[in-house]
Amino acid sequence: MNFINRLKFYLLGFILGLFLVYGIFKERNWDWLPENKVKKFLLENPLKIYYNKKLDLLSDQLSKKIFDIIINGDVNFSKSETKQELKIYFIEYKQNTAIFNISFKDTLCRILSLNSNYFEKEPNSKDSTIFLDQKNLFLRFDKLEKKYxxxxxxxxxxxxxxxxxxxKNLKSFEPNWPQSDPFKKSNPEYLGTIKxxxxxxxxxxxxGNQKLRFKDFYKI
Structure with a gap:
């Protein structure tokens, strides 16, 4: 067999191998990649926000917009500042851009701005945590194996x-965030109501472990 034929067989085997690897590992998040590391960190730690109490900004709609950007967006590393300990990341999705402060050493996450809205510390502002919106929470639950x-x-x-x-009714689940513990390192807990x-x-x-466990319930 000459060199050209050997090369063809090698390339064919290499391409088939790539398809095989993709088929086996396509569901993995590849957490070690820089972009996935940033997004995973934002999703697994409390995301802080300064918001004006008079404007009542902490709505589920605002939460959805922010987490849509985190989950589906792309980190713009050319705009981001990653050399210092308190890093600044730009994440873009469709026509929206959000800017975040992240410190990987002390698990600090803070949203600084969303498009032209800046969340700065002011006399009328309150420092709070913004939680995952109802729709994205359902999408997270829906991917997990159900256990009872x-x-x-x-x-x-x-x-x-x-x-x-x-x-089948998980879409109606409304979490009670003050009672829940979504940032627990082992087996995060979600308490709320379902219709x-x-x-x-x-x-x-x-x-935990790619599973959603139904622990207890009672009728209200």
Missing amino acids: SKSFIKKLEKYPLNEEDFS IQDSAYFLILET
Whole structure:
């Protein structure tokens, strides 16, 4: 076999190998990549914001806009300032740009601006945490394998409900952030209400190891 034919077989095997690797690992987030590292850090740590109490900015709509940028956007490293300890990152998505302060050493995350809106410390401002919006939270839950604790399944016997009633209505889940612990390093917890048919239930969820665990519930 001459060199040209050997090269063709080599390239064919190499290309097939690339497709195989992509098929096996396509669901992975590749957290070690610089952009993914920044976005993962923003999603796994409290995101602080100064907002004007009079304007009541901390709405689910604002939260969705910010987290849409973080989740779906691209980090513009040419504009970002990454040499110092307190780094500045520009993340762009469609026509929107958000600027963030990040310190990887002390887990500081703060949004500085969104488009032309600057969140600065002022006499009327309040330092708060902005949490994941309801839609993006559902999308995160929806990707996870659903598991149910034994006590959860046992409790279902007292109600005309089953596991699917809860999993199919997760879109209606409204988290109670003061009671939840979404930044817990091991098995973050989400507490809130869910609507099933015409009834409301208080629901306790836990995430970890690519699973969403239904821990407990009770009717409100």
